[in-house]
Amino acid sequence: MDNGLNNSRNDFEIFQQLINGEKLDYLDSAATAQRPVSVLKAVSDFYRHDNANVHRSINTLSSRATDSYEAARDKVAGFIHAVDSQSIVFTRSTTESLNLVARSFGDLVVTAGDEILVSEMEHHSNLIPWQQLAQRKQAKLVYIGLQADGELNMTDLKRKLTSRTKIVAIAQVSNVLGTINPIKEIARLAHEQGAYMVVDGAQAAPHFAVDVQDLDADFYAFSGHKMLAPAGIGVLYGKKALLDQMSPVQFGGEMIDHVDEQSATWAAAPLKFEAGTPNIGGAIGLAAAIDYLQALGMDKIEAYEQDLMAIVLKGLSQIDGLTIYGPLDAAKHASVLAFNLGKLHAHDVATALDLQGIEVRAGDHCAQPLMHYLGISAAVRASFYFYNTRDDVDRLISGLQRTKEFFSNAAR
Amino acid sequence: MQLDKLNLLYRQLILENAAHPQHYGHLANSSYHLMLPNPTCGDTINVEMVFQAEKVAEIAFTGQGCTISQASASMMTSVLLGQNLVDAKKLIASFSRLIMGEPISDQENQALGDAAVLASVAEFPTRIRCATLAWHAADNLLDQYLEKKHE
Numbered sequence: 001m002d003n004g005l006n007n008s009r010n011d012f013e014i015f016q017q018l019i020n021g022e023k024l025d026y027l028d029s030a031a032t033a034q035r036p037v038s039v040l041k042a043v044s045d046f047y048r049h050d051n052a053n054v055h056r057s058i059n060t061l062s063s064r065a066t067d068s069y070e071a072a073r074d075k076v077a078g079f080i081h082a083v084d085s086q087s088i089v090f091t092r093s094t095t096e097s098l099n100l101v102a103r104s105f106g107d108l109v110v111t112a113g114d115e116i117l118v119s120e121m122e123h124h125s126n127l128i129p130w131q132q133l134a135q136r137k138q139a140k141l142v143y144i145g146l147q148a149d150g151e152l153n154m155t156d157l158k159r160k161l162t163s164r165t166k167i168v169a170i171a172q173v174s175n176v177l178g179t180i181n182p183i184k185e186i187a188r189l190a191h192e193q194g195a196y197m198v199v200d201g202a203q204a205a206p207h208f209a210v211d212v213q214d215l216d217a218d219f220y221a222f223s224g225h226k227m228l229a230p231a232g233i234g235v236l237y238g239k240k241a242l243l244d245q246m247s248p249v250q251f252g253g254e255m256i257d258h259v260d261e262q263s264a265t266w267a268a269a270p271l272k273f274e275a276g277t278p279n280i281g282g283a284i285g286l287a288a289a290i291d292y293l294q295a296l297g298m299d300k301i302e303a304y305e306q307d308l309m310a311i312v313l314k315g316l317s318q319i320d321g322l323t324i325y326g327p328l329d330a331a332k333h334a335s336v337l338a339f340n341l342g343k344l345h346a347h348d349v350a351t352a353l354d355l356q357g358i359e360v361r362a363g364d365h366c367a368q369p370l371m372h373y374l375g376i377s378a379a380v381r382a383s384f385y386f387y388n389t390r391d392d393v394d395r396l397i398s399g400l401q402r403t404k405e406f407f408s409n410a411a412r
Numbered sequence: 413m414q415l416d417k418l419n420l421l422y423r424q425l426i427l428e429n430a431a432h433p434q435h436y437g438h439l440a441n442s443s444y445h446l447m448l449p450n451p452t453c454g455d456t457i458n459v460e461m462v463f464q465a466e467k468v469a470e471i472a473f474t475g476q477g478c479t480i481s482q483a484s485a486s487m488m489t490s491v492l493l494g495q496n497l498v499d500a501k502k503l504i505a506s507f508s509r510l511i512m513g514e515p516i517s518d519q520e521n522q523a524l525g526d527a528a529v530l531a532s533v534a535e536f537p538t539r540i541r542c543a544t545l546a547w548h549a550a551d552n553l554l555d556q557y558l559e560k561k562h563e
């Protein structure tokens with residue numbers, strides 16, 4: 001455990017440095033993960049040896065680039081168990097994926113008086129696109145409440161999910177509470193009411209095996225940069241039949257079928273959603289990231305992170321005055337842990353940890369409605385990945401103890 | 413242990429001002445007020461001012477935030493209270509340079525009073541915004557007043 005899962009820490013050059021004179025204790029993977037050398041190499045190999053534009057020129061290099069880009073699409077399809085590679089749309093990020101669904105699919109199916117169901121724990125990325133859709137269409141944005149332990153209130157969900165509901169949009173894992181939401185059950189309930197299920201998988205896909213068919217998700221969005229790939233590549237999975245009905249939201253090269261002076265027709269999905277030159281290197285990096293993750297094993301990653309979480313939860317619960325947000329059971333709590341230390345402001349705690357080489361995030365975590373719901377303005381968040389070690393976790397616990405002592409002595 | 417460096421940031425005066433802020437609250441009839449958010453943490457600071465005879469006759473702040481932002485707002489209210497408009501603008505400019513780690517004269521340093529201890533924030537780049545938030549709000553209010561006067 002002390003060199004990460006399978007000694008994986010060695011694969012990340014970034015961990016060789018000191019931060020403020022201390023070994024780097026990177027606990028901010030929920031914001032963005034680190035990149036292993038294999039991913040960096042795949043990207044640089046592409047640019048050094050195979051770089052060309054895709055789906056354009058009839059030349060050897062271009063066909064090689066196109067093959068790699070499309071192979072990345074196949075790899076992503078396999079990673080989330082999609083039936084068909086053509087249901088994988090490459091985007092810039094989770095944010096762009098969700099905006100695409102809300103614009104294209106949302107505008108198609110939502111009409112005045114309809115309801116869109118989200119939860120109180122959504123990231124702004126899975127909130128504002130729906131809020132905007134509701135405003136455009138005079139639809140209603142309805143919030144599912146939470147239980148005291150930070151789990152979704154399923155009774156509330158069942159009450160609010162009605163025949164008026166057109167879209168249910170929920171994160172599989174909360175980026176603040178770490179709560180793992182029962183997407184499969186929610187999708188079943190949504191479908192019973194004739195609603196569509198949109199899943200924000202940004203904090204889920206990096207950490208455990210995802211099977212979009214088993215979940216029966218209509219759409220599933222995630223970002224490459226939270227799962228070892230370069231920033232600027234994201235994925236939108238959509239059921240093929242739905243993608244086929246949807247209109248593009250961006251227009252230009254690559255996405256057309258036939259163009260006249262006054263009108264045009266579109267390529268089939270997914271290309272109709274990928275206007276312009278895509279992030280080819282990013283897609284290739286994402287494929288390399290998936291190779292890396294699959295070599296480790298998603299199940300092993302999940303189990304390893306659960307062990308770390310159990311240690312952290314136990315350690316932090318022994319610190320007097322520390323409030324943990326989200327489930328206290330490690331099995332129900334994925335990879336991210338938000339907390340506050342007594343009355344200390346999250347920023348002060350983060351600075352004190354930073355001076356000890358411990359990199360956490362402090363703030364509202366792009367989830368202001370959740371902060372209001374919890375009655376706080378900010379929280380500290382530590383987030384873990386398979387390359388974190390027992391030592392990383394122990395340092396967080398002792399670092400917090402030291403922080404607490406510092407401020408309680410200083411207060412006198 | 414790097415926590416020694418924490419003493420540099422969290423000096424006694426700063427902790428005291430954060431725990432017991434001066435001029436915290438609302439003014440009965442403030443003609444100028446502005447709320448500024450710190451986008452990186454979601455904190456907000458609301459500054460209120462009353463101008464009389466070309467001076468900052470009354471000043472107060474509210475808001476929740478970290479130790480640095482609260483202490484800085486508190487110290488600022490004491491520094492700016494009673495100053496004429498020109499001096500108030502100058503003080504804000506000196507503070508702004510101080511916090512960016514730029515040199516300021518002894519005279520400027522003295523004029524800033526307690527707020528001068530915030531100089532150490534310059535060594536913590538991620539926290540500069542916390543320290544400057546209230547000052548930005550005050551600067552903005554002074555500009556608003558000056559603009560209105562010129563209309």
Ligand SMILES: Cc1ncc(COP(=O)(O)O)c(C=O)c1O
Pocket residue numbers: 030031093094095096123125126171173174175200202203223225366
């Ligand atoms: C749950 C969740 N949804 C959406 C996002 C947005 O991801 P991105 O910034 O990569 O678009 C994030 C990450 O910040 C997240 O944690």
